[in-house]
Amino acid sequence: xxxxxxxxxxxxxxxRQSVAFWCNPISGHATLYWYQQILGQGPKLLIQFQNNGVVxxxxxPKDRFSAERLKxxxxxxxxxxxxxxxxxxxLCASSLEDFSPLHFGNGTRLTVT
Amino acid sequence: xxQVKQNSPSLSVQxxxxxxxxxxxxxxxxxxxxxxxxxxxxxxxxxxxxxSIKDKNEDGRFTVFLNKSAKHLSLHIVPSQPGxxxxxxxxxxxxxxxxxxxGKGTHLIIQP
Numbered sequence: 001x002x003x004x005x006x007x008x009x010x011x012x013x014x015x016r017q018s019v020a021f022w023c024n025p026i027s028g029h030a031t032l033y034w035y036q037q038i039l040g041q042g043p044k045l046l047i048q049f050q051n052n053g054v055v056x057x058x059x060x061p062k063d064r065f066s067a068e069r070l071k072x073x074x075x076x077x078x079x080x081x082x083x084x085x086x087x088x089x090x091l092c093a094s095s096l097e098d099f100s101p102l103h104f105g106n107g108t109r110l111t112v113t
Numbered sequence: 114x115x116q117v118k119q120n121s122p123s124l125s126v127q128x129x130x131x132x133x134x135x136x137x138x139x140x141x142x143x144x145x146x147x148x149x150x151x152x153x154x155x156x157x158x159x160x161x162x163x164x165s166i167k168d169k170n171e172d173g174r175f176t177v178f179l180n181k182s183a184k185h186l187s188l189h190i191v192p193s194q195p196g197x198x199x200x201x202x203x204x205x206x207x208x209x210x211x212x213x214x215x216g217k218g219t220h221l222i223i224q225p
Contacts, residue, residue, distance in 0.1 A: 004156070033212055040217065041217055042117070042119075042202055042216050042217045042218055043157070043202070043213075044215070045212035045213065045214075048212050056212055091156055091157075101147060101159040101162060102159065102213060103159070104149075104156030104158070105156050106154065106155050107156050
């Protein structure tokens, strides 16, 4: 089966600019997650979707971050405006159902200068 | 406040010997634990999991042990192979959240 697809792989922007990341989960996976991994840290959950509804966005900085899941399949994560501390790898993951293991994409490495 | 802790940033083990990676957690509501393996420039890949109703789960060379009273779990890899060199993340689910809470990871280095 094809894995979780993410694009772009790398992105370099200046602070105060905006950026968007795209994720295509494994076919049939109802649950989709966005994680932020800062260098030297473990992944931190930003938002979780079940189909096209938000289950948990308690750790999403909503003043600058937004996410949507179109028709319960693809998802985009946007940052506007970016700050230096947003430099991280943004990982998308999907799972077939609750309590099944998450499958991660290779991530997008964002550098904010 | 870190709810999942991996106190060893790195671990070096000789090829063929046993690798033991440790993880501690503070949230007693966690009921499902997972280990992920990560190579550079790739996303984490699922390795093995254990439910809180069990104390051991084995899959080939990998065994996870859970000690609920101590809020501690460990991953044993026997025998260790060069391809096992990677960063290993401990993760937990539960406590009212569906998403996983990850530790900071342990970089395992298998020496030839």
